[in-house]
Amino acid sequence: MWALSGARLADGSAADVVVDGERIARIGPGAAAGVPEVLDCSGRLVLPAFIDGHVHLDKVLIRDELGEHDGTLRGAIEAIHERKRRYSFEDVRDRARAVIEESVRQGTTRLRSHVDVDTIGKLVPLEGVLAAASDCADIADVQTIAFPQEGLLRDPGAYELMEAALELGAHVVGGMPHWEADEAAQREHVRLCFDLAQRFDRDIDMHVDETDDGGVRTLEMVADEALARGYTGRVTAGHVCSLAAAGEEYSARVIDKCARAAISVAANPVTNLVLQGRGDRGLIRRGTTRIAELRAAGVNIMFGQDCVKDGFYPFGRGSMLEVALISAHAAHLTTRDDIAYALRAITDAPALAMRLSDYGLAAGMRADLMVMPAASWEEVLRLQLPPESVWFKGRLVAESSVTSVLYH
Numbered sequence: 001m002w003a004l005s006g007a008r009l010a011d012g013s014a015a016d017v018v019v020d021g022e023r024i025a026r027i028g029p030g031a032a033a034g035v036p037e038v039l040d041c042s043g044r045l046v047l048p049a050f051i052d053g054h055v056h057l058d059k060v061l062i063r064d065e066l067g068e069h070d071g072t073l074r075g076a077i078e079a080i081h082e083r084k085r086r087y088s089f090e091d092v093r094d095r096a097r098a099v100i101e102e103s104v105r106q107g108t109t110r111l112r113s114h115v116d117v118d119t120i121g122k123l124v125p126l127e128g129v130l131a132a133a134s135d136c137a138d139i140a141d142v143q144t145i146a147f148p149q150e151g152l153l154r155d156p157g158a159y160e161l162m163e164a165a166l167e168l169g170a171h172v173v174g175g176m177p178h179w180e181a182d183e184a185a186q187r188e189h190v191r192l193c194f195d196l197a198q199r200f201d202r203d204i205d206m207h208v209d210e211t212d213d214g215g216v217r218t219l220e221m222v223a224d225e226a227l228a229r230g231y232t233g234r235v236t237a238g239h240v241c242s243l244a245a246a247g248e249e250y251s252a253r254v255i256d257k258c259a260r261a262a263i264s265v266a267a268n269p270v271t272n273l274v275l276q277g278r279g280d281r282g283l284i285r286r287g288t289t290r291i292a293e294l295r296a297a298g299v300n301i302m303f304g305q306d307c308v309k310d311g312f313y314p315f316g317r318g319s320m321l322e323v324a325l326i327s328a329h330a331a332h333l334t335t336r337d338d339i340a341y342a343l344r345a346i347t348d349a350p351a352l353a354m355r356l357s358d359y360g361l362a363a364g365m366r367a368d369l370m371v372m373p374a375a376s377w378e379e380v381l382r383l384q385l386p387p388e389s390v391w392f393k394g395r396l397v398a399e400s401s402v403t404s405v406l407y408h
């Protein structure tokens with residue numbers, strides 16, 4: 001048993017945190033009394049470790065090997081094809097592992113990764129990411145989502161590969177209905193994903209409407225299907241960009257359906273800020289979904305890293321602090337409440353979407369936590385300070401320090 005004493009929590013209160021094995025034993029003022037091994041935090045902030053609920057580990061770090069393209073989603077998907085054909089098990093494993101390790105240094109100990117499942121890469125991306133997850137099982141938990149990046153109907157054979165991926169160990173059913181050729185095919189894509197999820201008893205996490213075209217409305221198909229099948233609280237919709245371009249009437253209706261189906265939304269402003277609005281001149285659309293309206297309706301919203309130096313996005317370093325800061329800019333999050341909301345979007349919100357029952361700073365929860373080098377979340381977010389110490393299941397897994405000297 002060991003403890004952190006004199007810690008500051010995100011709500012500003014002071015507390016000690018006592019850890020017993022893999023769990024938090026108790027938390028509160030004076031809780032460390034009598035514990036033999038105590039680390040004094042001297043008023044520094046203690047947070048639960050971050051969660052990256054939407055990342056693509058199979059594609060990370062391939063940017064330098066791709067040809068240049070027009071910067072759009074379609075351009076990126078096509079630019080990756082050639083590289084995807086050359087994926088090897090070791091190549092995917094090494095790249096995914098590097099980003100998982102960097103994420104842990106930056107305070108993220110749980111990740112949920114989409115992994116392409118299609119007739120180009122077949123199951124190689126999934127095998128590589130599962131191996132990286134296994135390599136890193138001592139420092140992080142990595143879930144995988146079987147993601148039919150090239151569509152289900154427009155990529156014959158992908159459905160059978162999705163079945164094989166779930167049998168191989170993918171945790172969640174992915175999807176990308178708006179990528180299909182027409183509305184009927186989109187509806188069929190959604191139906192097939194729900195069929196798979198029900199058959200394998202898995203949650204669903206789809207890429208939904210990642211386009212500026214307000215006429216693309218597969219979010220409503222997903223919400224209708226979830227409501228019709230009673231699949232409430234088990235579905236996440238990622239990106240949802242076209243909702244921002246759609247009219248008020250449709251938006252209000254579909255947001256209400258999302259709330260009723262307890263659909264979580266993974267807004268990924270970091271990538272969509274550079275990917276969307278490419279054809280606009282003058283006032284350029286931001287590509288970020290309707291975060292304010294979804295939030296007001298009580299829809300659970302998380303922020304994800306999405307991409308790290310791949311065909312879609314040249315930046316990213318597995319830092320959810322950076323993701324929170326960029327997302328706060330995209331979503332106009334500047335009040336105290338808003339800034340607290342940005343923390344929620346990289347902690348409790350992905351935990352809820354992933355239905356984690358052992359997450360958070362509370363007695364009985366898993367001891368995935370960190371000490372930050374400042375007294376408040378506002379300061380940590382503003383100054384982008386990496387965690388001093390990160391624990392995974394009660395074990396110290398990363399330490400960082402930043403030094404700088406000014407000669408005045």
Ligand SMILES: [Zn+2]
Binds near residue numbers: 114207238306
């Ligand atoms: Zn994505």
